[in-house]
Amino acid sequence: MKNEILNTKSRIPKKRSAGVLLLAAGQGKRMRSSLPKVLTPISGHSLIQHILDHLFEVDFDCDVGIVVSHQKEEVIAAVSKIYPDRKIEFIDQGTPLGTGHAVQQAMKSTWGRRQVAERRDILILPGDLPLITRELIEEMASPLERTVSFRMLTAVLPNPTGYGRVVRRGKSGPVLRIVEEKDATEREKPIHEVVLSIYTFQAAFLDLHLKHLKNNNAQGEYYLPDLVKIAAERKKKIVTLAWPEIEDVRGVNDPWELALAQKILNTRIVESWARKGVRFMDPCTSFIGPRVTFGSQVEVYPGVVIEGTTAIGNQVKIGPHVHLRDMIIEDGVELRTGTVAEESKIRERSKVGPYAHLRPGSDVGQDSKIGNFVELKKSKIGRSTSIAHLSYVGDAEVGSDVNIGCGFVTCNFDGRVIEGSRKHKTIIEDGVFIGSDCQVVAPITIHSGAYIASGSTVTEDVETDALAIARTRQIVKSGYAKKLRGK
Amino acid sequence: MKNEILNTKSRIPKKRSAGVLLLAAGQGKRMRSSLPKVLTPISGHSLIQHILDHLFEVDFDCDVGIVVSHQKEEVIAAVSKIYPDRKIEFIDQGTPLGTGHAVQQAMKSTWGRRQVAERRDILILPGDLPLITRELIEEMASPLERTVSFRMLTAVLPNPTGYGRVVRRGKSGPVLRIVEEKDATEREKPIHEVVLSIYTFQAAFLDLHLKHLKNNNAQGEYYLPDLVKIAAERKKKIVTLAWPEIEDVRGVNDPWELALAQKILNTRIVESWARKGVRFMDPCTSFIGPRVTFGSQVEVYPGVVIEGTTAIGNQVKIGPHVHLRDMIIEDGVELRTGTVAEESKIRERSKVGPYAHLRPGSDVGQDSKIGNFVELKKSKIGRSTSIAHLSYVGDAEVGSDVNIGCGFVTCNFDGRVIEGSRKHKTIIEDGVFIGSDCQVVAPITIHSGAYIASGSTVTEDVETDALAIARTRQIVKSGYAKKLRGK
């Protein structure tokens, strides 16, 4: 998906352009985290990535500026890493003195000068809106008419408590100013129209009028909403966009609000996939990350957690409590209860679990079976191979039509600490049969068609179609068990 | 339960009878499934089974017809398989041309002619109502008075949007017609009384008046609700049954709606068992199928999934994330975290798990212990036997008072592909002690009281009270470890 987005740019060369300014300087003390607020993860992504991902889905050429201050190095590093090919400029706010101050700094920067020079509209977004949607950005970023100084996002709420009220001349006349909850008079408090911290300005308007912002308030800060009054006094035209879905602009101030927002985000993802055909047994206990994709006729049991960039094919069955991250699951695969897998691939029609564990770098071939209490690590398994019970296969290449019994272990580590803890390679060719409770001491190759007797520790390569056996004959001592029991 | 229902027929020979017609011809495109819509599973059963199960709970002799069309062979096969002893007739609608057309075809069939001949009331139900209740069917199927042509199910909704409105003469006079949302006038739209797609007709009324249905509408289809106007014009008496629980007739059109309906259905099941005494720690994450039963004083942790026909006894404790299907769990059993079990039996007071896996055909005796990371398959375990750690017991008969150490494996498969993959049998008699990391190569019998030393691969039968040992003496090479470490 990401690549597709990046490519739209080259495919459609002549698009309208706009400036987009993200306010990402806040510390978010109540998050009680060592991370800067906009890097707080939600559904596996940072808050700011959620916004940027939606922004880059919109079909326009956006010139992004991000205002940073608190832990700015971390914000810059994180954003640059996720979007290496995007033109994003970072503006250092220095000591943060309010949203108005943030925009003032941005407009003084080369980013800001460019917006003015190119007469762009500038969309201003807080950096911590985890539930913002592409649709909202699209609407707010639609071009301003020449006569309009700016557009602001509003909502009409049954209970406006806590929000800044939109004061108009008369009931529905031009907007006069924004009044914060604490400053609202008894006549203003019942106003149901509130402002939602997202604006689109003409660059020229900002350039001219930002300097009129005052910091004569309790906090000594410069507030962006004060531009409303400044504009109104100068008879500038302001338009409002009333947004019906207040949740889209829900902010998060502490981990509880984050958890609630994440629940809503997750429900949106689950609903979206269910509408497309995924059969979730329980819409409330399925956790699906934003970069997970599903094919058709997939069934998902309760309690599943799917993270990262995971692609699920068609007709896949996902049992209860399965946990996946960065997986490729092909068509017809069955993942049984409690299977845990990451950074691996499971090919068509294979059955995995219950309680199998695929560590990074595993690749299970078609029609194979990885059974209960089996751990795979950096191993490639062929077609129609069975590793059904209680085994550890690490750093191995296992062929097709191989049958591995219960309790098998690839001894890939010999304990030598010199030159780091090297892991040795095991190769098991096609058609090998390995009995139960066998170990192979790597590096080793079991050639095709070989047969390893149960209970063997195999330390040397086994040739094609040979039988290897490494165990002691059974000795029986009659009546001795009684003695052992002390009778 | 099913048998009980079937038997009521023979026990109470003289009951009133009615025809019941299910409309099951729809494709349900938005379900995006290869299954016909009425076979969509919900809580482990198909939609149509949910309706039929409730129908057969009602104390009357019902003569069931099912109108089929899309993927009719699959619908017929599925229904016939679930209710082999029921008299159910299938009517092929051919090309579906609306609900009226479906009923027309039904009335022309031998099923329809029989209803007319026997002057029955005919209850008509859509085939896709997952939340319908016995109570609703009972009320709708109660006998019509001779003067009444039909009864229709209605509801009074605060927000009637999307439903067909019931238009009456005056406010509460006789019903005149049904108006669909899209055809409703501004005076009709505010009507809160809506129609809910369930009707009971006198067979004679249908026989006479179905032919008056017209298909002069956008879709060119024949609609059953048009019978309301036809009846009203002919001064026929229509009665309405206003149903207070709108959820009972909730339809499902896509997998999201299905997931929501399933959540409601599950909550109803959980509430019903909780009222009877089951102590669910969390009502929202316990998934209990409709054919699961519980004894008294059962405790259920969060995240449990219980499917199929599972019977839980008294004073059973079910830990978090346990997953059961088609199990019999006797009194006093403790199922610890993450235990997965299907088609097996666990007898009184046994403790199983955490993370035990019982595959089909297992039977755990009284007071036994099946511990963590243990897999059982087609195995009978006696009383007071312990298999506590990391073992695979397949195709085995294990006696009572047996102690099996950690890492035990029944080697039941010898890899011979000729004559199919045969699995061999292991017999372990009463009082046997098996040390850790032992394997027995089947077919094999370990006779009563025998003792197998740790680390042995046992390939031949062991006699009563004998000690079997099959391992090598330990060799110690002083100082050699240093050399291995490369020092």
Next chain:
Amino acid sequence: MKNEILNTKSRIPKKRSAGVLLLAAGQGKRMRSSLPKVLTPISGHSLIQHILDHLFEVDFDCDVGIVVSHQKEEVIAAVSKIYPDRKIEFIDQGTPLGTGHAVQQAMKSTWGRRQVAERRDILILPGDLPLITRELIEEMASPLERTVSFRMLTAVLPNPTGYGRVVRRGKSGPVLRIVEEKDATEREKPIHEVVLSIYTFQAAFLDLHLKHLKNNNAQGEYYLPDLVKIAAERKKKIVTLAWPEIEDVRGVNDPWELALAQKILNTRIVESWARKGVRFMDPCTSFIGPRVTFGSQVEVYPGVVIEGTTAIGNQVKIGPHVHLRDMIIEDGVELRTGTVAEESKIRERSKVGPYAHLRPGSDVGQDSKIGNFVELKKSKIGRSTSIAHLSYVGDAEVGSDVNIGCGFVTCNFDGRVIEGSRKHKTIIEDGVFIGSDCQVVAPITIHSGAYIASGSTVTEDVETDALAIARTRQIVKSGYAKKLRGK
């Protein structure tokens, strides 16, 4: 926490005192449990403990009486066990004849005589209010003015159905009486002010007026709310405390109501920790007991169940479906998917799971790894030690920098039934390397720096830096595998 509460008593010697009477005589038939109702567990504690815990958080010297009757021995034993150092008196109600009768018996007891003698206020609480808060108790227990006979808790409900209505003179005049739902007239039914079963009386008032209670009602019982009318007729002053949070006094009458109350209680706990910084991925599927504590920057995946007295340190990551009880988890620990652990300790930065199982008495050292399908029992593990796969370590002391391969077993049980089933001890000293599929037959010591070759059953102590090997050399039979396959 408990100790802290107990100590407040000694630290602040001169506090105001009050009597507190808990009504704990009820059977709670609809709970369908063999336990007396007040011992019904919720979130791991009994209902009565929930109340007493909150009561003892309040900063006053309370003289607690508990009225018991049904299964009184069990109630007395349970309460005495939890609060061994508290002065709690139990009053036997004998045959229970209503709440008024319960208080009558209490006032006749030495506990009651003492309250009268010391002129205390008496707070009366039902014993089955799982959601009561410290705040509510504090407000209700605040000292009564001398002129006030009693205070009663009330609420104003939009829908008062089912509750006793507070009848006043005029709209807001003095309280005249309480009218039960069933006795309410058409004029009384619409009253929204209801009574909530919690009262604070002057001891003298109870002493004088309890005798006026009558049992001339259908049940032949004496009801406490009748004291309202008795007081009003005698012109005694009654004050009401209107409580805004009706859920705080939610009672529970059957396991369904219990499950709902538990869900609310759990959500309160989760919200409280989230506000303090814990990052729950899902607020709805995290189950956190009331005696669990968290450090800073903890992340919790969905489906986690944490019970008992569990302390989680800073920067701990808890994966999906982890289940803990009575654990100490130090800073930086990572608990992976499905880890189950109880009565154990995991030290700094260790990684445990997925699907590890720590049984009671385990202690995992710093920077160690306990991997998948590993069971620990009564074992101490040192620093930087790895037990990464499919092993059972029981009754062992394992040193630091030890590497234990896959499939390791401590054979701690020798099957001797004489003198009980003794378990033997395994000692593995620092720096030992144990290959895969090894067993050590306890009692045994593997001295520091020793090396055990894969596949060895070790039965005797291994000296420092020695290599121990106990396996057979591998024999290879060329072409023999073909024969085995029957070709």
